[in-house]
Amino acid sequence: MGWKTLEAMDFAGKVALVRVDINVPVSDGRVTDTTRIDAVLPTIRAIAGSGGKVVLLAHFGRPRGKVVPEMSLAPIRPALADRLGAPVAFAADCTGPAARKAIAALQPGGVLLLENTRFHPGEEANDADFAAELAALGDVYVDDAFSAAHRAHASTEGIAHLLPACAGLLMAAELKALESALTAPERPVVAVVGGAKVSTKIDLLRNLVRKAEHVVIGGGMANTFLAAQGVAIGRSLCEPGMEDTVHEILARAGEAACTLHLPRDFRIAQDLEPGGEMRIATDCPPDWMILDAGPDSVADICAVFDQCRTLVWNGPLGAFEVAPFDTATVEAARHAAELTRAGKLVTVAGGGDTVAALNQAGVAREFSYVSTAGGAFLEWMEGKTLPGVAALDRG
Structure with missing residues (x-):
């Protein structure tokens, strides 16, 4: 720039x-x-x-x-x-x-x-x-x-x-952090993409599978990916009609040699309520909901972090607002913070829910950079030109 x-x-x-x-x-x-x-x-x-x-x-x-x-x-x-x-x-x-x-x-x-x-x-x-x-x-x-x-x-x-x-x-600090995350990162790169809907992050996923060696998908988005591949998800949050988009993203990832990681076990419940019955499961009964990634999935995610040098994070891994469905997000975030402290991982995160989740985990200050920019952070991650940044580029 x-x-x-x-x-x-x-x-x-x-x-x-x-x-x-x-x-x-x-x-x-x-x-x-x-x-x-x-x-x-x-x-x-x-x-x-x-x-x-x-x-x-x-x-x-x-x-x-x-x-x-x-x-x-x-x-x-x-x-x-x-x-x-x-x-x-x-x-x-x-x-x-x-x-x-x-x-x-x-x-x-x-x-x-x-x-x-x-x-x-x-x-x-x-x-x-x-x-x-x-x-x-x-x-x-x-x-x-x-x-x-x-x-x-x-x-x-x-x-x-x-x-x-x-x-x-x-x-300047924001631009430097984002350039270190995707423009000229230390490799391998892992991106965590969570949240409720695939439809709001299609451009993000399309860009990240070209830029990162690993993409971890969590939250309600993961349910949509799982359902598109024939996995039973019960009453879980899901976007019907997104099957073609999911398969397109999977194909793009394959072409780019990017590994997509989906949860293989879950924290499920019949209602999203604190203190209700929660189970760890590898499948979801018809009247239950997937509300968070399970312990094996979290171990997988942490193992990926161990292999990588740069982490870009946008969106929680589960319904983090209600315990214990914040467990995957909190445990993965704390492991990323530990690697950051040890100088083994550059960690850049952004988006409103992401910032709230990292604060909840108590590690927001331990990441390399946490952006509160929201829409601008997301559009940068999507590979879009930001007018306010481009206007400063006189070089």
Whole structure:
């Protein structure tokens, strides 16, 4: 990639327009989880420490081009200032007189949060005039919102063509981690793909069987693969009508010399309830459900991890939200973390359920890199070009 990093830019005395993702949960006017805020603090501090004026561009919710008071970024400013440990100014618009006045009042090293970019229809339309209005506010553009990089919006793509542009520290770390996972990985590579539906991850599977030596399939997706091969799955979650897709993916894997791993034993139950009867089985009776991979399957997965040098993980192996059907995910994740600590495995994971599952296993901080990007992480893994990343590539 030809994108620049912060170190390549001079921020002294300049206005840096910094695109961040601080689309955080808010309840009763208060931020309840500062994870995304914390993630962008290093970039803010680096620019401010270099004497730049930090002007934050961000979205919140889906106001669809209209001013929706409940989706104002104003309630996020106090939490941002608290986590930053410094004052944060706020402007009631992201363009126009309010934004210009607030930027003019900002001192070098100061931080300003502009109002929700999605209050303007030109944002999601990637309107050239709106992008130009944004660009006119600053001297330099910094994109630190990988999680929004799959959207070709004015503040994520359009503006990058109008100003000297670079990746923020979070964006650069994300891109480096993803490139190490699939673009130029240490081999062999194993990918874990879980979740409920094959239909939502067809492109991902098609790409991964070409890039990885091993693909482990778990969750409800595994049931669909098993059913397509004639395995009885009882009342398990399954997508009917996906047989042709399953056989196509199996054929692609065979052509690419990629080994697909499906569970060979299961944790089954009649209901998805904590404390209910659970059995370990190699088949599933008609009135039971497969809710997690069994111990032999977990041993198989861990053995594959032992053979590999790079792990890419997206999606849980079972219904991890309800114990004991989190067992396979937790045990496999902890084994991967152990290998990571020993320097034997590079581990990159992403996706909302994945992050939650790794947190539940207590190992999210022990993986080489855990992305909270969601859709952008998935599209990268699918081999798609992300507009917000491509716009930074001037090389």
